[in-house]
Amino acid sequence: MSDVPHGHHPALKHHFEDLGQQHEASTLGMWVFLTTEIMFFGPLFFAYALYRSEYAEAFAEASHHQNWKLGVTNTAVLIFSSLTVAMSVYFAQKNRRKALVVALALTLVLGIAFLGIKAIEYHEHFEEGLFPGSHFTYQSPLAPRVQMFFVLYFVMTGLHAVHMIVGIGIFTWLLIRARRGEFSLEYYGPVEVSGLYWHFVDIVWIFLFPLLYLVGRH
Numbered sequence: 001m002s003d004v005p006h007g008h009h010p011a012l013k014h015h016f017e018d019l020g021q022q023h024e025a026s027t028l029g030m031w032v033f034l035t036t037e038i039m040f041f042g043p044l045f046f047a048y049a050l051y052r053s054e055y056a057e058a059f060a061e062a063s064h065h066q067n068w069k070l071g072v073t074n075t076a077v078l079i080f081s082s083l084t085v086a087m088s089v090y091f092a093q094k095n096r097r098k099a100l101v102v103a104l105a106l107t108l109v110l111g112i113a114f115l116g117i118k119a120i121e122y123h124e125h126f127e128e129g130l131f132p133g134s135h136f137t138y139q140s141p142l143a144p145r146v147q148m149f150f151v152l153y154f155v156m157t158g159l160h161a162v163h164m165i166v167g168i169g170i171f172t173w174l175l176i177r178a179r180r181g182e183f184s185l186e187y188y189g190p191v192e193v194s195g196l197y198w199h200f201v202d203i204v205w206i207f208l209f210p211l212l213y214l215v216g217r218h
Helices: 019-054 056-063 068-093 097-127 143-179 189-214
Strands: none
Touching: 019 056, 019 068, 019 143, 019 189, 056 189, 068 097, 068 189, 097 143, 097 189, 143 189
């Protein structure tokens, strides 16, 4: 616990009465932001559902070119990262500075691992001629519709990867602050709010994985 009086904590912004009010405001702000993110990803999922209903055979054919083993690995990586994020909030609340630093560091490692695996997948698709546009050389009577699948695949997973990169930046910032001992039972809001963002990104992937890797596979 900090020796600084609760109402005059150095992290307290001047426009809030106390840390509790500040924490509630930041949490509400993150939930509002995540709502806009749902609206952002929603049309993409709708487009996927629409085109899959129209081109079911082509989408099933395209899904067989997905490396489901790498997809499963990345799913496991993100699920474990959600655990490390949850533990980081817990350690921040318990004033366990070293454990908090370890949990945040593990989250970063897992996030980077996810992006590395995704880069391997992208490279495989590029080498197989499955990258949409001039590099798409897939030969099949259903090739144009298969290409639509990969347009959606690269757009949806690419936007998800961008969110992962943002999350890695946020958790790098948290790790730096945690090493300085800035978080405690009375002030852990940034860790918790950032955790909400990370969990959202994980949930998006939980929906992407079966749609892009498993649907249509028999």
